Amino acid sequence: MLKFIFSKRKPSNKEIIINAEMLEKRVALLENGRLEEFHIERTTEQRLVGSIFKGRIKNLEPGLKAAFVDIGFEKNAFLHYWDIIPESTDTTFEAVETKGSKGRGNREGKPRPTMNDIPKLYPPGTEVIVQVTKGPISTKGPRITTDISLPGRYLVLNPYSGQSGISRKIEDPKERSRLRDILRNMTVPDGMGVIIRTVGAGQSRRYFVRDLALLVDEWQKIAERIKAAPVPSCVYQEPGLVYRTVRDFLTEEVDRIVVDNNEECERIRSLVGQISNRAKSKVKLYDEPNPIFERFNVDRQIEDAFKRQVWLKCGGYIVIDETEALVAIDVNTGRNKSGANLDRTILQTNLEAAEEIARQLRLRNIGGIVVIDFIDMKSPRDRQEVTNRLRDCVRRDKAKTHILPISAVGLTEMTRQRQEESIRDAVYEDCPNCGGRGVIKSSETMSVEIQRSLTKIMRNRDARNGEFTIRVIVHPEVLDRLRSQDEELLVGMEQRLSGKLSFRADPALHKEEFKIVNHVTGEELK
Numbered sequence: 001m002l003k004f005i006f007s008k009r010k011p012s013n014k015e016i017i018i019n020a021e022m023l024e025k026r027v028a029l030l031e032n033g034r035l036e037e038f039h040i041e042r043t044t045e046q047r048l049v050g051s052i053f054k055g056r057i058k059n060l061e062p063g064l065k066a067a068f069v070d071i072g073f074e075k076n077a078f079l080h081y082w083d084i085i086p087e088s089t090d091t092t093f094e095a096v097e098t099k100g101s102k103g104r105g106n107r108e109g110k111p112r113p114t115m116n117d118i119p120k121l122y123p124p125g126t127e128v129i130v131q132v133t134k135g136p137i138s139t140k141g142p143r144i145t146t147d148i149s150l151p152g153r154y155l156v157l158n159p160y161s162g163q164s165g166i167s168r169k170i171e172d173p174k175e176r177s178r179l180r181d182i183l184r185n186m187t188v189p190d191g192m193g194v195i196i197r198t199v200g201a202g203q204s205r206r207y208f209v210r211d212l213a214l215l216v217d218e219w220q221k222i223a224e225r226i227k228a229a230p231v232p233s234c235v236y237q238e239p240g241l242v243y244r245t246v247r248d249f250l251t252e253e254v255d256r257i258v259v260d261n262n263e264e265c266e267r268i269r270s271l272v273g274q275i276s277n278r279a280k281s282k283v284k285l286y287d288e289p290n291p292i293f294e295r296f297n298v299d300r301q302i303e304d305a306f307k308r309q310v311w312l313k314c315g316g317y318i319v320i321d322e323t324e325a326l327v328a329i330d331v332n333t334g335r336n337k338s339g340a341n342l343d344r345t346i347l348q349t350n351l352e353a354a355e356e357i358a359r360q361l362r363l364r365n366i367g368g369i370v371v372i373d374f375i376d377m378k379s380p381r382d383r384q385e386v387t388n389r390l391r392d393c394v395r396r397d398k399a400k401t402h403i404l405p406i407s408a409v410g411l412t413e414m415t416r417q418r419q420e421e422s423i424r425d426a427v428y429e430d431c432p433n434c435g436g437r438g439v440i441k442s443s444e445t446m447s448v449e450i451q452r453s454l455t456k457i458m459r460n461r462d463a464r465n466g467e468f469t470i471r472v473i474v475h476p477e478v479l480d481r482l483r484s485q486d487e488e489l490l491v492g493m494e495q496r497l498s499g500k501l502s503f504r505a506d507p508a509l510h511k512e513e514f515k516i517v518n519h520v521t522g523e524e525l526k
Contacts, residue, residue: 150218
């Protein structure tokens with residue numbers, strides 16, 4: 001096994017750092033030592049996004065224009081009608097005719113079905129082959145599509161679609177023309193299509209031919225499992241994080257892959273060898289005593305990146321708040337007060353914030369609706385420059401994004417494809433004290449609520465019983481407040497309402513909880 005001696009030299013331009021442990025695998029992409037991508041996977045969790053299932057339609061909801069499909073989980077998967085006939089809505093690539101491929105809808109000269117045809121073509125009980133496009137989030141089940149795609153290193157195979165094309169992220173006209181010629185001369189199996197991925201730019205024809213052969217062979221194995229598998233069942237599971245990292249991130253620009261596990265290192269070298277024998281030398285085994293993420297300063301960067309407030313180099317900062325419906329990001333000048341030109345200072349802060357926001361969206365894997373409150377800019381040219389910078393920075397994001405111009409009230413609205421829970425939801429859980437609110441009631445507030453409850457109980461008691469004693473059990477911090485600041489109020493309450501009060505602390509109680517009981521019988525009073 002090739003081992004690597006790590007010197008104190010400057011970090012490589014691009015490197016992939018892999019921490020492989022028993023329960024968790026973490027992957028970090030560094031550029032000049034700065035964390036740009038971060039992914040995490042627990043070995044105890046099933047990988048859903050990208051996996052293919054043989055399922056059965058349980059029911060149709062015409063109002064939602066959706067079907068709910070049993071794929072073997074507690075919650076049925078959500079299948080929108082346009083994901084049953086998705087070809088008409090796919091705009092991620094430019095269609096190119098290839099040898100041997102035929103369109104799915106016109107394979108027999110028949111017109112493609114419309115949404116109105118779905119209830120007749122796919123009634124409840126129909127077996128369907130589907131792929132998960134979005135994992136379960138919160139209370140929602142997974143989202144699926146019948147438009148199956150099998151990603152390889154340079155190509156994506158669409159076994160049920162005759163359309164082939166080129167990723168729109170490849171923008172150079174000459175390169176697109178060259179790749180278009182390669183596609184036209186490739187022999188794709190009948191009824192199937194392929195898409196050249198962004199990483200395919202600049203690659204020679206032989207890489208695409210080899211990738212196509214591997215993908216077709218893989219699909220044939222899946223097709224055999226589909227025939228034999230019961231309903232519901234998983235017939236293909238998306239590979240693990242390490243494999244996906246090699247497949248999606250290993251490019252010519254990556255200087256090395258450093259991994260701290262011997263077995264994973266061997267696996268990665270084997271995988272890389274299928275792509276390029278020359279690239280195998282980039283895979284290094286890390287065997288120093290310090291943890292690999294600590295050695296490469298990844299842990300500290302992760303901790304800094306996942307704070308609510310993220311500082312910018314210019315002295316400004318952004319504040320990120322995730323909610324169930326959307327992500328709100330606020331930009332502030334902070335300590336950036338330098339320069340006599342206030343407009344220039346604001347523009348500088350907004351431009352730097354746009355870069356950091358794009359990075360944070362990737363690192364945290366947050367998506368859905370994102371609303372950004374940039375610092376107000378008077379100049380339309382400045383506003384457009386900030387919008388353009390944000391668009392440029394999200395180009396490297398593998399998730400689909402859509403950015404709207406800055407609105408009349410100074411907000412930028414954008415959407416980011418949401419395939420699974422964010423890193424925050426995967427790593428953290430709601431605080432047992434505040435229930436995820438981020439705040440709990442103060443001792444003063446609890447004192448007011450206790451006095452209100454005592455007044456109600458003492459007024460509603462049976463007056464014939466005369467004076468009686470009530471015990472109040474509270475959190476120690478609340479008891480300190482009652483004794484130190486509210487004692488006179490409580491004594492006045494005893495005299496006014498003809499009762500006696502005793503208090504006891506219980507550390508096991510939540511600060512927002514309290515119990516009021518009859519001192520004699522122990523019965524809890526309400």
